[in-house]
Amino acid sequence: MAKRLGTSRAPTPHISDVASVASSMDFEVLVDAYYRPLYQFAMSLTRCEAEASDMTQQTFAIWAAKGHQLRDPSKVKTWLFTTLHREFLSARRKQHRHRHEELDEESEDLAVIEQATEQRLDAASVLGALARLGEAYHAPIALFYLNEHSYQEIAEILEIPVGTVQSRISRGKVQLQRILMERDSPAVAANREHRG
């Protein structure tokens, strides 16, 4: 029988048991580890500081109430991001602002990247460009650039197949780059409108 050893010296489940580890996670450590990327994800979805803060807080509130049900410690991060994304979708539904947009299934060539576009970026302009994307692309693109998750995890968070994640990221990046280039070069936008 294993013996107990710990800073709090209180009875605990077995540490090596996969099912028990999530329940032994310290709430403060969890907050420290994930509140920043969760807020940044929320901010990229909402572009509203107050809304993003509320969603991040609500995500941890749900963890505090239900986190002990999670048995696999490797899923904690995915669980938190999934919860936040669901909160976002729920809030959007309540606001009746959820737009259903048909995805452009037409094949698009990836844009030629204008030199130095990357040098003129800042967080606000990137979020502004993200907001102009089709809604289906927001979350996959944000998770892609937040660089916290594998494709399998992004698929779990968004509750869509991995293949769909990859195609939305690929198409979303085409849109995002065009938006950024048009911002940098109004002539490009004018030309596109003229051609359209």
Next chain:
Amino acid sequence: MDRHEAQEILACYRRELDDAADPRFAEAFELARQDPALGRWLEDQTALDAALREQFRRIPVPANLRDTILARHPVNRRATARSTAWWRQPWLHAAVAGLAALAVVAGIWLANRPVAFDAYRREMAGLVSGEYEIDLKTNHFDEIRDFLATRGWPSDYALTPAIQGLEAEGVSVLHWRGRKVSLICLEAGEDEDLFLFVVDRSVFRDAPGLESPQFVTVGRMTTAAWSAGDKVYFLAGHADEQSLRRYL
């Protein structure tokens, strides 16, 4: 695969997270090597991705958000571990056995997929920052090594002279994403516990370097990580960095 297909695939590639040797990426990279136009596009794409990633990382986070979250849930700082005694309920033993079986299956799948070290760092620090239990309580390093070896957990590790000078408290065998992790518990002084995790280096695509240890604070834990031979060592404790350095 044509140029357009290769672009779609390469557009999804992230150097820090994705495996370039994955057949899907490898074929597209090979095409980029042969096609100068595609190669230039890939360079531009990589630079833009890096710039965009940096801007996402820079999205400012309200200074008081962390404290606001913690203030809303003061009792939950440790409550998750105390709130239930589910492991005492017999019917859950079967469920745990089922989960363990699932973990074995998942482990086989995960074993072939290198993971990011930062995830390991955060989760291992989180593990010992709260309450925990060990499998074998002993003060003898030899017994710890034998215990791990007989169970097939990493046991051919090399302890620094300073760590060998500490008092051992015990050992646990852990599963993390299908990998075997040895956890050696140490006592560095009165109520000052240190935790040394040992795992095979091949587990990570971005294992800490061999040259010098990485020091990172995770919550209230100070951690140091380094590689030696085919192992990655991860030391965590509540001491400050200077104190932790004494044991490396």
